[in-house]
Amino acid sequence: MSHTLIQDALFTAKSVRELDRLAIEEHGTPGIVLMKRAGRAVLSELLDAFGTPSLLNVFCGSGNNGGDGYIVAALAAEKNIAVRCFEVGGNLSADTVLAKQFAEQANVSFYSVDTDILLDEGVVVDSLLGTGFSGDLRQPYAQAISLINQSGLPVISVDIASGLNSDTGAVQTVAVQADITLTFIGAKQGLFSGRGPAVSGEVIYDSLNVADDIFQQVDASAELMDLDDLLEQLPEPEVNAYKTQRGHGMIVGGDHGFGGAAIMAAEACLKVGAGMASVATRPEHVAAVLARQPEIMACGVASGQQLEPLLDRPTVLVTGPGLGRSSWSEQLMQKAVAANLPMVIDADGLNILAEGRVVPKPDGSQWVLTPHVGEAARLLGLTVADIEADRFSAVAQLQQKYNAVVLLKGPGSLISSAQGAPVKVCPYGNPAMATAGMGDILSGIIGGLMAQGLSSQIATELGCCLHSCAADLAAAEQGGRGMVASDLLPYIRNLLNNIDRTSL
Numbered sequence: 001m002s003h004t005l006i007q008d009a010l011f012t013a014k015s016v017r018e019l020d021r022l023a024i025e026e027h028g029t030p031g032i033v034l035m036k037r038a039g040r041a042v043l044s045e046l047l048d049a050f051g052t053p054s055l056l057n058v059f060c061g062s063g064n065n066g067g068d069g070y071i072v073a074a075l076a077a078e079k080n081i082a083v084r085c086f087e088v089g090g091n092l093s094a095d096t097v098l099a100k101q102f103a104e105q106a107n108v109s110f111y112s113v114d115t116d117i118l119l120d121e122g123v124v125v126d127s128l129l130g131t132g133f134s135g136d137l138r139q140p141y142a143q144a145i146s147l148i149n150q151s152g153l154p155v156i157s158v159d160i161a162s163g164l165n166s167d168t169g170a171v172q173t174v175a176v177q178a179d180i181t182l183t184f185i186g187a188k189q190g191l192f193s194g195r196g197p198a199v200s201g202e203v204i205y206d207s208l209n210v211a212d213d214i215f216q217q218v219d220a221s222a223e224l225m226d227l228d229d230l231l232e233q234l235p236e237p238e239v240n241a242y243k244t245q246r247g248h249g250m251i252v253g254g255d256h257g258f259g260g261a262a263i264m265a266a267e268a269c270l271k272v273g274a275g276m277a278s279v280a281t282r283p284e285h286v287a288a289v290l291a292r293q294p295e296i297m298a299c300g301v302a303s304g305q306q307l308e309p310l311l312d313r314p315t316v317l318v319t320g321p322g323l324g325r326s327s328w329s330e331q332l333m334q335k336a337v338a339a340n341l342p343m344v345i346d347a348d349g350l351n352i353l354a355e356g357r358v359v360p361k362p363d364g365s366q367w368v369l370t371p372h373v374g375e376a377a378r379l380l381g382l383t384v385a386d387i388e389a390d391r392f393s394a395v396a397q398l399q400q401k402y403n404a405v406v407l408l409k410g411p412g413s414l415i416s417s418a419q420g421a422p423v424k425v426c427p428y429g430n431p432a433m434a435t436a437g438m439g440d441i442l443s444g445i446i447g448g449l450m451a452q453g454l455s456s457q458i459a460t461e462l463g464c465c466l467h468s469c470a471a472d473l474a475a476a477e478q479g480g481r482g483m484v485a486s487d488l489l490p491y492i493r494n495l496l497n498n499i500d501r502t503s504l
Contacts, residue, residue: 009220010425011186012167013131019186022214029210031095035064037208038184039071039099042158043079045182045204046072046123050154055082055122057153059113059144060100061129061162062089067096068158069127070103077106084117085110088128088144113144119151126155126176128162131188137163137173149177157181160188161199168390169194169412177201184208186215189222192425193412194391222392222423225415227469227495230462234496235453237273246275247451250314251444252307252336253347254281255324261347261440263289264486265321266296268444271489272466272496274451277444278314280307280332281322304331311339318447320349321440330358337362342450344368346443347375354378364404368456370443371398372409392423405456407446409439413464417457424461429468432475437485442467445492466492 011019023029046053058073060066066089073085085108092100103110111117126148128141137145145163148155155178160166163175169190181200183191184207190196191203237246249269254262262281266289269277276297279289283300290298301307311317319336323329325348333352336343337359343366345353350371352358371379373387376394380387380401387394387408395408399416408414415424445467449459470491474483 008224008226010189010192010222010224012189012221015218015221016131016186016188018218019214022217023210027211032098034208035067035071035095035099038068039075041206042068042072042125042156042182043075045180046156049180050123052081053123056125057084057119057122058125059086059088059128059148061127062092062096063130063132064093064095065127065130065159067099069125070099072125073108074102074106077108083108086113088113088140113140113147119147122153124148124151124153124155125158126162126178127158130159131166134165142174145174145176154179159183160191164190164196164199166190168392169196170389171195171199175199180204182206185210189392192224192427193414194388197411220422222425224427225424225461225465227465230465233454233458233462243275246273248276248314249274249316249318249447249451250278250280251321252280252317252319252332253321253323254285255322255326255329256282258322258324259285259288261322261437263292264437264440265318265444267293267489268441269448270295271493272445272448274448280310304335307332307335314341316447316450317341317343318443319343320346321443323348325351334358342366342456344370344443344447346370346439350375351378362402364402367404368446368460369398369402369404370407370409370439376408395423405460407460407464415460415464426464426468428465428472430472430475430480432480432483433471435484441485441488466495470495
């Protein structure tokens, strides 16, 4: 069984259907043969993960996904495993009819979800809905999914957790909560962002031995990023390098009550290897900056006019951490944009940008935008629900609107850097990151990498992966509860220097 993603490529449902067609029509692999391969793969993975179950509960829909389930049921029965097959939906597809015949020949017992049977033993195979599902979940599928989720039994989903949109990663009503998802031929982008990581469990890929050349004929819509590959993009300092050659990142922010955000961003900028970091902040915060990190150059500015002469120094700006929404904030934002420097914009920098008043004609060709879903909604004039309904579309729209590199934060963070290019997906990160200051650390990391000469795209991709991978290391070593943003800093440094990654 192949468990490696083909070049980390991810696909939409439409693209996967084309991969299926190429495998069936151009390479002469009948659909039922692919179903049998899928069924064998699922049963093998199930037995490896959970051992031989006392009872196998297989939930089959009417489409080809259900056909995979009928094959699993048949193969399990042939191994003398007790099987119950729950049938959901109406007319079966042609290949699914053939698959059900195999189950019938193996003397599998068939039930409807209306049957008054307790689901309290064994393992569940979810083969209800495949990649074609979108929109509202109809009965009896919703009933079947609720039955599965309420059972508390181990669950393996076939291709995708039923109820999850394979293109968007959204769950409109309810989805199966899988422990393992075994996905076939082309890995689906929705498994890795939005609600996808929460409902899919461990995602395992199997190509079903289709010919490699079919992947050359269908463009991937997204790609999983890899930290090791990205680290190779980081330049080695020259033996005779001095600090100005390693760049100067300036953080612009820290209004009253938000000084810590700017300090954390500046610390992160230094910790990823920038030669210098400075902070332009409220004068009241200068002492705190120096006490926390004396290597940071702290500049107290009471107005945009005081900021302006300082903007000759940095090679990159990070505007927004703790910036606030006051007139002081708007003055600093206006001067930062006018400096025409490469810039990371985060937090209230994004909210000021969204208003369209301080920056009426934005040119983001040198910018990196790092919104969470609320900021993304304001930038696009949409609701948070709109963004969550299709994160892939949202990040592409933001990139097109601002002509910037855009990092849409959240589970399975997404990066769009050019119109039509595959969206990059971050496979690292964990729920402990949902805490104050995480975005400030991230913006400082990206700014520090840009200061060292990395392109805005590579700096954003590497910064995103460093940030999330460091959070995984921190959670693995110290536990997730109570993790704070600054806990990531030593792990980030270790990752950059390839130290102690054994706990991942």
